[in-house]
Amino acid sequence: MALKGNDIAQHNNADSCWVIIHGKAYDVTDFLPEHPGGSKIILKYAGKDATEEFEPIHPPDTLDKYLEKSKHLGPVDMGTVTKEEKAHDPHEAARLERVEQKPHLSQCYNLFDFEAVARRVMKTTAWGYYSSAADDEITMRENHSAFHRIWFRPQVLVDVEHVDFSTTMLGTRCSIPFYVTATALGKLGHHEGEVILTRAAHKHNVIQMIPTLASCSFDEIVDAKQGDQVQWLQLYVNKDREITRKIVQHAEARGCKGLFITVDAPQLGRREKDMRSKFTEQGSNVQSGQDTDNSQGAARAISSFIDPSLSWKDIPWFKSITKMPVVLKGVQRVEDVIRAIEVQADGVVLSNHGGRQLDTARSGIEILAETMPVLRARGLQDKIEIFIDGGIRRATDIIKALCLGARGVGIGRPFLYAMSAYGQDGVEKAMQLLKDEMEMNMRLIGCARVEDLNPSLVDTRGLFVHSNSTAADALSQTVYDPLVVPSQRAKAKL
Numbered sequence: 001m002a003l004k005g006n007d008i009a010q011h012n013n014a015d016s017c018w019v020i021i022h023g024k025a026y027d028v029t030d031f032l033p034e035h036p037g038g039s040k041i042i043l044k045y046a047g048k049d050a051t052e053e054f055e056p057i058h059p060p061d062t063l064d065k066y067l068e069k070s071k072h073l074g075p076v077d078m079g080t081v082t083k084e085e086k087a088h089d090p091h092e093a094a095r096l097e098r099v100e101q102k103p104h105l106s107q108c109y110n111l112f113d114f115e116a117v118a119r120r121v122m123k124t125t126a127w128g129y130y131s132s133a134a135d136d137e138i139t140m141r142e143n144h145s146a147f148h149r150i151w152f153r154p155q156v157l158v159d160v161e162h163v164d165f166s167t168t169m170l171g172t173r174c175s176i177p178f179y180v181t182a183t184a185l186g187k188l189g190h191h192e193g194e195v196i197l198t199r200a201a202h203k204h205n206v207i208q209m210i211p212t213l214a215s216c217s218f219d220e221i222v223d224a225k226q227g228d229q230v231q232w233l234q235l236y237v238n239k240d241r242e243i244t245r246k247i248v249q250h251a252e253a254r255g256c257k258g259l260f261i262t263v264d265a266p267q268l269g270r271r272e273k274d275m276r277s278k279f280t281e282q283g284s285n286v287q288s289g290q291d292t293d294n295s296q297g298a299a300r301a302i303s304s305f306i307d308p309s310l311s312w313k314d315i316p317w318f319k320s321i322t323k324m325p326v327v328l329k330g331v332q333r334v335e336d337v338i339r340a341i342e343v344q345a346d347g348v349v350l351s352n353h354g355g356r357q358l359d360t361a362r363s364g365i366e367i368l369a370e371t372m373p374v375l376r377a378r379g380l381q382d383k384i385e386i387f388i389d390g391g392i393r394r395a396t397d398i399i400k401a402l403c404l405g406a407r408g409v410g411i412g413r414p415f416l417y418a419m420s421a422y423g424q425d426g427v428e429k430a431m432q433l434l435k436d437e438m439e440m441n442m443r444l445i446g447c448a449r450v451e452d453l454n455p456s457l458v459d460t461r462g463l464f465v466h467s468n469s470t471a472a473d474a475l476s477q478t479v480y481d482p483l484v485v486p487s488q489r490a491k492a493k494l
Contacts, residue, residue: 008047059215059218102421134356147394147397152459165442180208182211184214185214189420202226207230212247212262218247235260235261238307258324326345327385328347329349
């Protein structure tokens, strides 16, 4: 027999806390002190329907995995649950109006256009999470601007009638040298979440990296793939190695073709834009009080399981539990690339986590330009596959990375923005724009195949000089959402 709304409403405090998720009741009293996001956000919904808050952040199998069965109380007659009327929010009303008036998809000519539209139409908390970066956000901006310090040296009178920019990454043939890199919480931007990226990746024969912290469950994302579509797994290593083993081996059993271990996140960075967007309501925000670390916004609420003790000595263990290629994601200097080769890693991603970890860390493209000459001098260039991510917004960025020796590049935020603004159609359009740019710029640089790209086609002399001013990028400046200082408090009502 279904529980009634009144049955749930009585359990509305820390001594007895029941919540409704997707029409079912759960007793989460004992879980309150363990919740990574603190107890206050749960207590806000004690005795109520918490589905709307729960949905974007937690995969649908979360409660089945982490809450013992005795705490699953059964279905609720939702017709008996009191629906709280939301107070009029002029900001939300204005946002919905902007959604109605957003540009047509055909008006988006580049990846920055999707970001600009997403900034207008996304909810503040979602935009804060996707767009935020560490501290002063210098590294995030440097990731893109670093590409502007690399200049082309095109060759002419080359037959480029037929351009082929397909390539192979970790043994998989794909249509273009980029992959959809792992980004968390897809449902913050669109109610369907990461499966939209899966479907778009299939249409364009692009590899998708499945994130550990997806809004959709891992199996939902794998179930959404079609035919022989290839997916990789991004892994945050759990403190409990048995949990980690099960995740890895389950991914391999479901057909994943690569394991990307995140190595730049022993602790998640301090992302102030994300934090600031949480200060909306006294007593409800995740960051207030003593119940949780108030330095990380939404990031904190999903990441407490990550193991800060992960070290080089663990890599052989990963190699022993899977036949998937093992790639270290987040390597940031040539010495560690060499060490990755020594421990027989199959690849590295030169990455600073989208500028979300250590601020003033160098860009992936600069690390690449530092790394490849050293590997070539030691005869190691073919011992490992090198990828980069961070700041890639144009096909010219991809071409520069390939000229310098990258096998491929990861792109994350732009596809989230395209999804948030226009759904699957937006992601497919973003991918097609990159393909169109790739064909044009391969012709203009004088190369008909990816294999023809080489270091002689780029001038990197200015890349390592951080004090030089570079030409202003109007598009990136337009979409960049500047950090702000605290606003004045509202005048007290008499």
